[in-house]
Amino acid sequence: MSDAFLNPDHPSVVFACRGVRVFVKDGDTEKQIVRGVDLTVRRGEKHALMGPNGSGKSTLAAALMGHPSYRVEGDIWLNGERIDTLEPHERARRGLFLSFQYPVAVPGVTVANFLRASLAARRGTEIPVRAFRQELNAAFETMSIDPSFITRYLNDGFSGGEKKKLEILQMLLLKPAFSLLDETDSGLDIDALKIVSDGINLASGPDNGLLLVTHYQRILNHVQPDVVHVFMNGHLVRTGGMELVTALEERGYDWLAEEAAIPEGSRA
Amino acid sequence: MSHEEELAGAANAVADARAVRSAELTALNDDYTAKYGFHDPEDYFLKAPKGLNHEVVEMISRKKNEPDWMRAVRHAALDTFRAKPMPRWGDTEGLDGIDFENIHYYIKPKGEQASDWNDVPDQIKKTFDRLGIPEAERKFLAGVTAQYESEVVYHSIREDLTKLGVLFMDMDSALREHPEIVRKWFGKIIPTNDNKFSALNTAVWSGGSFIYVPKGVKVDIPLQAYFRINAENMGQFERTLIIADEDSSVHYIEGCTAPTYSSDSLHSAVVELVAMDRAHIRYTTIQNWSTNVYNLVTKRAHAHTDAVVEWVDGNLGSKLTMKYPAIVLLGERAHGEVLSIAFAGNGQHQDAGAKMTHAAPNTTSRIVSKSISKGEGRSSYRGLVKVNRGAHGCKTSVECDALLIGEHAVSDTYPTMDVAESDVRVEHEARVSKVGEEQLFYLQSRGLDPDKARLMIVNGFIEPFVKELPMEYAVELNRLIELEMEGSVG
Numbered sequence: 143m144s145d146a147f148l149n150p151d152h153p154s155v156v157f158a159c160r161g162v163r164v165f166v167k168d169g170d171t172e173k174q175i176v177r178g179v180d181l182t183v184r185r186g187e188k189h190a191l192m193g194p195n196g197s198g199k200s201t202l203a204a205a206l207m208g209h210p211s212y213r214v215e216g217d218i219w220l221n222g223e224r225i226d227t228l229e230p231h232e233r234a235r236r237g238l239f240l241s242f243q244y245p246v247a248v249p250g251v252t253v254a255n256f257l258r259a260s261l262a263a264r265r266g267t268e269i270p271v272r273a274f275r276q277e278l279n280a281a282f283e284t285m286s287i288d289p290s291f292i293t294r295y296l297n298d299g300f301s302g303g304e305k306k307k308l309e310i311l312q313m314l315l316l317k318p319a320f321s322l323l324d325e326t327d328s329g330l331d332i333d334a335l336k337i338v339s340d341g342i343n344l345a346s347g348p349d350n351g352l353l354l355v356t357h358y359q360r361i362l363n364h365v366q367p368d369v370v371h372v373f374m375n376g377h378l379v380r381t382g383g384m385e386l387v388t389a390l391e392e393r394g395y396d397w398l399a400e401e402a403a404i405p406e407g408s409r410a
Numbered sequence: 411m412s413h414e415e416e417l418a419g420a421a422n423a424v425a426d427a428r429a430v431r432s433a434e435l436t437a438l439n440d441d442y443t444a445k446y447g448f449h450d451p452e453d454y455f456l457k458a459p460k461g462l463n464h465e466v467v468e469m470i471s472r473k474k475n476e477p478d479w480m481r482a483v484r485h486a487a488l489d490t491f492r493a494k495p496m497p498r499w500g501d502t503e504g505l506d507g508i509d510f511e512n513i514h515y516y517i518k519p520k521g522e523q524a525s526d527w528n529d530v531p532d533q534i535k536k537t538f539d540r541l542g543i544p545e546a547e548r549k550f551l552a553g554v555t556a557q558y559e560s561e562v563v564y565h566s567i568r569e570d571l572t573k574l575g576v577l578f579m580d581m582d583s584a585l586r587e588h589p590e591i592v593r594k595w596f597g598k599i600i601p602t603n604d605n606k607f608s609a610l611n612t613a614v615w616s617g618g619s620f621i622y623v624p625k626g627v628k629v630d631i632p633l634q635a636y637f638r639i640n641a642e643n644m645g646q647f648e649r650t651l652i653i654a655d656e657d658s659s660v661h662y663i664e665g666c667t668a669p670t671y672s673s674d675s676l677h678s679a680v681v682e683l684v685a686m687d688r689a690h691i692r693y694t695t696i697q698n699w700s701t702n703v704y705n706l707v708t709k710r711a712h713a714h715t716d717a718v719v720e721w722v723d724g725n726l727g728s729k730l731t732m733k734y735p736a737i738v739l740l741g742e743r744a745h746g747e748v749l750s751i752a753f754a755g756n757g758q759h760q761d762a763g764a765k766m767t768h769a770a771p772n773t774t775s776r777i778v779s780k781s782i783s784k785g786e787g788r789s790s791y792r793g794l795v796k797v798n799r800g801a802h803g804c805k806t807s808v809e810c811d812a813l814l815i816g817e818h819a820v821s822d823t824y825p826t827m828d829v830a831e832s833d834v835r836v837e838h839e840a841r842v843s844k845v846g847e848e849q850l851f852y853l854q855s856r857g858l859d860p861d862k863a864r865l866m867i868v869n870g871f872i873e874p875f876v877k878e879l880p881m882e883y884a885v886e887l888n889r890l891i892e893l894e895m896e897g898s899v900g
Binding site for chain 1: 846847848849851852853854855856857858859860862863866867869870871872873874
């Protein structure tokens with residue numbers, strides 16, 4: 143792969159990381175979850191990250207966004223700029239986005255108020271009400287979310303599918319440069335999966351990129367990633383294309399673990 | 411436009427108004443001291459010496475030219491105050507900090523009560539201008555009184571309401587102009603000997619609001635009073651009495667502030683409400699005392715058959731607040747609600763709650779109490795729900811929600827239920843939550859800085875309360891919360 147040799151601040155690269163290690167507090171000591179990840183995503187590329195349950199995929203995604211529970215070593219670039227010392231909101235304002243596996247409810251805060259504040263933060267300017275409302279209505283229609291959700295409290299009492307649709311709606315509105323999509327397909331029925339996938343494709347363009355974390359082939363059939371990574375035991379053990387997805391679907395993860403010489407106890 | 415779009419539009423309009431206020435606020439970069447903490451030079455017509463005795467009581471009553479019966483009530487109340495022990499309900503340790511001999515019990519500002527804003531003495535006018543009172547009146551109020559220290563300095567009411575027979579004036583004027591109504595109801599809901607502080611108020615009361623709404627009259631927009639303490643070591647003891655006659659309705663709002671001094675002031679009001687058959691009273695309080703004020707208020711309402719009484723009570727500021735708005739449901743199917751929020755910052759204790767007595771069958775009640783404790787603040791919910799023998803078929807629900815900001819914030823809950831009948835539905839729910847790391851991270855991951863994210867979570871928490879307020883008050887309260895939250899990192 144020539145990408146590994148591409149400078150992380152090369153103009154064609156939207157997102158890159160080098161030597162990322164993630165540690166989490168475990169009593170008085172630290173436990174290492176991610177053991178050194180290098181990733182280079184060029185503009186216009188869609189990457190998938192697959193791996194068994196508990197391999198640390200979600201931890202990696204949250205850590206790249208700057209979750210305060212993790213200590214992170216390594217370098218992270220967004221649009222050629224180092225962002226690894228920035229707080230999450232500063233990363234977000236520069237165009238990093240995380241679609242949560244379990245979006246958090248904030249009772250009393252309406253979806254409209256939340257989205258307007260987020261948009262203003264991302265764009266660095268207040269959005270006039272009328273323009274905002276038009277944009278919002280269009281996005282709700284695109285994502286097939288009932289407009290009554292605009293005045294509901296954020297993720298409060300939403301079904302799993304509604305939450306995921308609202309995550310992708312935010313991706314559409316915020317127009318991130320790089321999106322981390324953490325198991326956006328989990329808990330979706332076929333119709334919702336189609337809507338969410340279409341939303342992701344609509345939000346993808348020649349200038350941005352994304353990393354889609356998933357267990358399953360079905361969303362990848364819709365989103366069609368350019369690059370597929372397999373993540374095990376805190377490492378990227380294999381990088382390829384869609385053929386890798388088919389192989390995993392047929393053979394599971396064990397053969398890759400054996401090739402990567404990961405001891406049986408550490409394959410999660 | 412669909413209903414949803416209208417809703418969204420309305421939500422956006424509120425969001426807009428808040429955003430504008432928020433921008434103003436940022437521009438101002440003020441805090442309590444800048445906005446409310448200023449004090450005027452003291453220039454009074456009469457300032458009673460510190461301390462409490464029969465001479466002070468006599469002087470207050472004489473200056474007010476009161477009838478003999480009221481003077482006798484005051485003197486008897488002073489004796490009751492002295493004889494009564496400190497209350498055992500509430501933060502009894504916190505009360506020990508009060509030095510009753512270091513308080514001025516009566517201060518009369520210069521000038522007479524004005525009904526034209528231009529006639530209010532300049533210094534006082536400036537104070538209320540600064541607090542936005544005349545502007546608020548022009549915009550959305552049916553009537554206003556403004557009390558400065560012990561006396562009401564300004565008063566007005568919409569003419570059409572006067573024609574309908576609505577009475578809205580300060581208590582002193584009511585005692586002069588409508589002695590028969592005052593005598594009939596004064597101290598009937600909260601007797602002098604109810605507690606030490608009701609006795610104190612009865613002995614030295616001055617000012618406060620008097621409202622009488624005749625049968626069938628609905629007052630469509632709120633009546634308001636504004637209470638301002640200016641002098642150091644001042645005691646403000648307003649006395650409020652609201653009577654809503656049969657089939658009438660009224661919404662009364664009060665706001666309170668005081669400057670910041672190094673030594674303590676005392677605010678101890680008594681508020682009595684009577685809702686006759688099918689009447690509706692809503693009483694909204696937004697108080698934002700400086701942190702050296704002891705705020706010890708006794709509030710109680712009587713609700714007769716099919717009447718509705720609602721206390722909407724927002725408690726910010728003060729050193730110690732002890733306030734438990736009470737409703738006695740005397741008539742069948744009467745309904746009582748207490749909706750309150752309390753915000754306790756460093757060094758503050760908000761001890762607030764409600765008391766609900768079901769004294770008749772098929773009465774219903776609801777208590778919703780929300781508290782926020784920040785830094786080393788402490789907020790307590792203290793509530794009593796009582797269902798008397800014979801009060802069959804009652805329903806009551808109590809919901810306490812506490813939000814903690816930081817590792818040292820404290821919240822506690824002291825609910826008391828005393829139920830004498832079996833066919834009663836009682837619900838009680840209590841929740842304590844912290845401003846969660848996951849909520850913060852979620853909002854931050856959408857570009858909101860931590861202060862803004864925290865504020866959003868807190869505003870969301872109090873939203874069920876805020877949406878009960880008129881728009882202007884909702885904006886003001888959000889703004890006050892914003893001030894309290896400034897720089898409130900973990």
